Amino acid sequence: MQPTPTRTPAPDAPPFRIRRARRGDAESLASLLREMGYAHGSDAQTVHWVISHPEIEIFVAADTQDRPVGMVSLSHRPQLRLRGRIATVDELVVTESWRRRGVGKALMQQVLERCGARALSVKRLEVSAYALEELRTFYVSCGFVQVDNLVMRHADLERQHGQ
Numbered sequence: 001m002q003p004t005p006t007r008t009p010a011p012d013a014p015p016f017r018i019r020r021a022r023r024g025d026a027e028s029l030a031s032l033l034r035e036m037g038y039a040h041g042s043d044a045q046t047v048h049w050v051i052s053h054p055e056i057e058i059f060v061a062a063d064t065q066d067r068p069v070g071m072v073s074l075s076h077r078p079q080l081r082l083r084g085r086i087a088t089v090d091e092l093v094v095t096e097s098w099r100r101r102g103v104g105k106a107l108m109q110q111v112l113e114r115c116g117a118r119a120l121s122v123k124r125l126e127v128s129a130y131a132l133e134e135l136r137t138f139y140v141s142c143g144f145v146q147v148d149n150l151v152m153r154h155a156d157l158e159r160q161h162g163q
Contacts, residue, residue, distance in 0.1 A: 021058035028068040070094035084123040
């Protein structure tokens, strides 16, 4: 996959480019996750594991010094009932100083291109978002529709891992 060319969505917005995450991005990704509200972010070992996983991809938006200013993680897997691949946007975050500059839209465009027929041929793309109206509006503007509000988690596993 070729890196996405530098994009400048507005005359006053600094340029950025979309690229795949690398092992050296671990601290930047942890910082972005902390901005999402995950106090512990992530650790280098988990980032390295995820980056090398064949069914998970992380794309970063990098500034002109190649520092990550946003990221999106995409997991994809085959599913029997769809007779094909399903994909999930697991995390999408843009650092506060770069928000509303087209970075999130560019990251989502990268996901859509990756899910397309020339790459993964995904039959369904899902995202779980908090009930914040701003997030809902963003995802709707990216082509998503709200399906339902039911998300369930196994309580014992959550407790075992301190979630």
